[in-house]
Structures are given as C-alpha cells and as structure tokens.
Amino acid sequence: DMRGSVAECLVWAEKWLARCGIRSARLDAGVLLAFVLGVERTDLAVHPERQLDAPHYQQFERLIRRRSQFEPVAYLTGEKEFWSLPFFVDQRVLIPRPDTEILVESVQKVFQNRSVELYVDLGCGSGCIACALGALFPKSRGIAIDRDERALRVALKNIQALGMDDRIEVRHADGLGSLHDHCADIICANLPYIPSADCRRLQPDIRLYEPVSALDGGEDGLEIIRRVVLELPHTLKPDGYAFFEIGDGQASMVIEMFRSVGFARIDVEEDLSGTKRVIMACGEKIHKEP
Secondary structure, three states: OOOOEHHHHHHHHHHHHHHOOOOOHHHHHHHHHHHHHOOOHHHHHHOOOOEOOHHHHHHHHHHHHHHHOOOOHHHHHOEEEEOOEEEEOOOOOOOOOHHHHHHHHHHHHHHOOOOOOEEEEEOOOOOHHHHHHHHHOOOOEEEEEEOOHHHHHHHHHHHHHOOOOOOEEEEEOOOOOOOOOOOEEEEEEOOOOEOHHHHOOOOHHHHHHOOHHHOEOOOOOOHHHHHHHHHHHHHEEEEEEEEEEOOOOOHHHHHHHHHHOOOOEEEEEEOOOOOEEEEEEEHHHOOOOO
C-alpha cells in the first residue's frame, strides 16, 4: 500500500519536483497537498501523521506529475491571490504577479483623497487590476478591456465572484478606441511588453503554459504600448492619470513616448527589486490642436 501520511507525501513530492528542476519544490508540494486536502498550508505541520485516502493520494500524485512538467501551481489549483483578493486563473490568462500590485499602489497614492468617476483596466486578463481598483473605489465605475474574448470570460467570472459586476463592465476591444472622449480618471495598463525574441527564452513555467499573446510586445517589446499611448490624450480627463507597467530597461523609451504626445508630468515607480516598473503620467498639460 503506497498511500502515506502527510509527512511522507511531502517528502517524496519535494524530492520528485527538485529532481525535475523545480526550484520551489518544498513550497509547491505543500501548496498542492493543502489544496488537495482543502486545508491551510500551516495545517499540514499540525497533523503530519494524517493518512491520505486513495482519491486524495491519486489527485496529489497527478498534480505533482503536472508540476514536474513545469505547469504553474496557480493553474493546477485554479487560484491566485492579488491585492488580498482571490482570483480564478487558468491558461486563458496570465497569472497575476506580486510586482503588478505596484501599479495598484501607485493609483492608491495619487487618488487617496480624490473622487474617481471611471477607472479603466486595459489588457485586463484575469481582471485582477480592475477588481483591486474596485476594492479601492467602491463607489466608482470601472471598465475592464481585453482584445482576447477568452480572457474576458475569466475576468467576468472573477468580477462576478467578487460581487463587482454591477459596477465593472467588461468590454471586448483592442485599445482604448471604444471609450468616450476625456472620460477616464484612471487608465491602468499591464500590456504585453516582452520583446518577441525574449519570449522564446522565458522560463518553462511561463513559456510552455502562459498565453504568449499576453506577453509578446513585438520586436522591441513596446509595439502595443506605443499604439495605446497615442490614444491616451483623447481618453483621459485633463486631470486624469495613466499608469503603465513596463519591463526592465524600458523606462526612458516609454517616458519619451508619453512626452511625444504631450504629457509633461511623468513619474516612475520602482518594484520591490528596484526595477523601474510603473510609468505614471498626468493628463493636465496636454492641449490638443483644434
């Protein structure tokens, strides 16, 4: 009888994953076993002697086998936390990253004492930014936009699960063209920004499983951002702000794009590792020619 205790399962799972080159083998084994048993990860240490029944054991073994092929843990469990909110994720959407919370923090800093009528999450994927903004601005209206209808179905599922579907609309569009003139207080964008050549060199967890269309920003990584920045002067309110997540080493090029369409007030926020991660720009000085 191969069935073991919690402690034994964690030991063989960690060994198996480590042998396959998974750096977070111990953490992943714990997260997956807790998921299978429907408990918190900390509970595993409290009852290491607990025996797994056959269905649980088989499910755990299946998940460890899939993880050993580098399938991301969030896709295996179907869940990922962002801004302390639970999100459903699958291979239709990018897994929310902790670094992207910097985008939401930047919004929070600028708008903590200001009223917000409308916020926009462009390239919304799972809807994590739209819902985080929904938590920050419970009285405001939101629009979550994506060009990928499959991703939008995931976003809608999350918006409904968090009870925000009466105030956040999902919209299938490529870019900001569907918005009214000068309507948005906040435009948040976590768009694809990885150069095409680099996409082929990403670690296997990302390269093999996450949607490449959510990562690939064209030859220099900035093709999509470049196109959207051109639309900002028409869609932002005069005192509205745009917040864009960018990749390592892209700050000066993206700042230049914002300058070239008339933005004068531009700031940069760094992520936890000191990488310039968010460009924020205020629309106040933009004067369009009649």
